[in-house]
Amino acid sequence: xxxxxxxxxxxxxxTQIYLLANSLTExxxxxxxxxxxxxxxxxxxxxxxxxxTDDIVEPRCELLLFTxxxxxxxxxxxxxxxxxxxxxxxxxxxxxxxxYQGYGRQLPIDDINNINAFATAGxxxxxxxxLDLAPLEASNxxxxxxxxxxTSPDRMEKSGNEFxxxxxxxxxxxxxxxxxxxxxxxARSSIQDLQESIWKVISGLLQRKKQ
Ligand code: ADP
Ligand code: TYD
Numbered sequence: 001x002x003x004x005x006x007x008x009x010x011x012x013x014x015t016q017i018y019l020l021a022n023s024l025t026e027x028x029x030x031x032x033x034x035x036x037x038x039x040x041x042x043x044x045x046x047x048x049x050x051x052x053t054d055d056i057v058e059p060r061c062e063l064l065l066f067t068x069x070x071x072x073x074x075x076x077x078x079x080x081x082x083x084x085x086x087x088x089x090x091x092x093x094x095x096x097x098x099x100y101q102g103y104g105r106q107l108p109i110d111d112i113n114n115i116n117a118f119a120t121a122g123x124x125x126x127x128x129x130x131l132d133l134a135p136l137e138a139s140n141x142x143x144x145x146x147x148x149x150x151t152s153p154d155r156m157e158k159s160g161n162e163f164x165x166x167x168x169x170x171x172x173x174x175x176x177x178x179x180x181x182x183x184x185x186x187a188r189s190s191i192q193d194l195q196e197s198i199w200k201v202i203s204g205l206l207q208r209k210k211q
Contacts, residue, residue, distance in 0.1 A: 001205060002082055002123070004093040006171060007131035008164050009157050010142035011187045012194065016131070017089050019195045020202065024087055032081045035091035037069035040076050051154040059105040063112065066097055071119040079123065094120060095128060095174050095182075100156070103170025104163045125181065127201055130171045131194070133187035135164035 003020075005013040014035075021031045037047040046069040050062065057065075070093070081088050094116040102109045133141075139161075146152060175182040185197055 001087045001209060002078065002090070002125045003088070003202070004090045004095070004125040004128045005131065006092060006095045006099070006128055006174075007133060007187060008099075008135060008138045008168055008171075010138035010140075010145070011131035011133040012141075012191070013091050013131055015191055016129070016194055016198055017091055019191070020198055021089055023195075023199065024202075030084075030086045032077070032086050032088045033091075034073065034077060034088065036073065036093055036096065037066055039073045042072045043069035046072075051156060053155060057155070059101060059107050062105065063097060063101040063107055063115065066101065067115050067119040070094070070097075070116075074120045074123055079121075090125075093125060093128070095130070095171065098174055099167040099170035103173070104159065104167040106166075126205055128178075128182045129198055129201075130175055130182060130184045131187035132168065132171065132184050135161050135168060137188070138164070 005017055007013055017033055021033050024031045036043075037050060038044050046065050050057065050065050050069075078088050078090070097116055098109060098112050101107050102112045139157075142153070142157065172184065175184045183197075183201055185194055187194070189197075
């Protein structure tokens with residue numbers, strides 16, 4: 001089973017992935033937790049290039065690098081794990097490219113869908129959760145995390161409120177177009193309420209897989 005989490009930076013994805021991974025592990029499932037871009041040496045190097053350069057990265061280059069990292073992750077890690085019967089939880093996947101490079105950077109959505117399909121060899125998640133939050137609130141959360149961890153915003157996180165507003169609207173459009181796969185959750189709900197909503201969907205999927 002392949003589950004992805006989406007939402008603008010600071011919306012609460014890692015928090016929910018951690019909780020879901022624990023619940024599944026307690027039930028004796030083998031769980032693989034991954035993040036994009038990353039999860040293997042090549043993709044971590046691409047991540048570093050994308051997030052920690054001071055140079056201007058052209059939108060088309062940005063798209064191709066994110067999707068190149070995805071191609072490597074799918075082929076080297078996600079596909080083998082799924083073939084092995086593991087549950088894969090991924091922090092971001094194809095929808096991030098549509099929301100950020102499509103709606104955020106305003107590249108053509110059809111091209112992104114085609115490039116995503118090529119990069120992943122057509123691998124689509126069984127379910128996707130979008131944690132929906134206003135950009136200002138998400139950046140306040142992220143700011144307190146920067147204070148706590150003494151880190152600073154990366155290149156993408158410096159993209160500004162208008163960019164994140166477009167990305168958020170992009171996510172809502174993606175949900176509208178993919179009602180079977182994509183579940184939108186109000187990220188302002190409590191951590192526990194979100195965890196319960198996610199669990200309802202996951203337990204339904206597990207039941208269906210058993211039958
Ligand atoms: P992301 O992985 O999407 O960037 P995180 O899970 O790291 O987001 O959460 C960002 C910050 O918001 C963290 O400090 C986290 O503790 C806090 N947070 C997560 N979920 C909630 C929530 N439902 N309500 C309030 N704060 C939250
Ligand atoms: P990361 O720190 O993993 O995200 P988060 O702050 O949500 O925990 O950083 C990944 C950044 O890359 C994030 O700003 C979203 C962006 N991104 C894209 O623009 N396109 C993509 O296809 C992916 C996977 C990520």
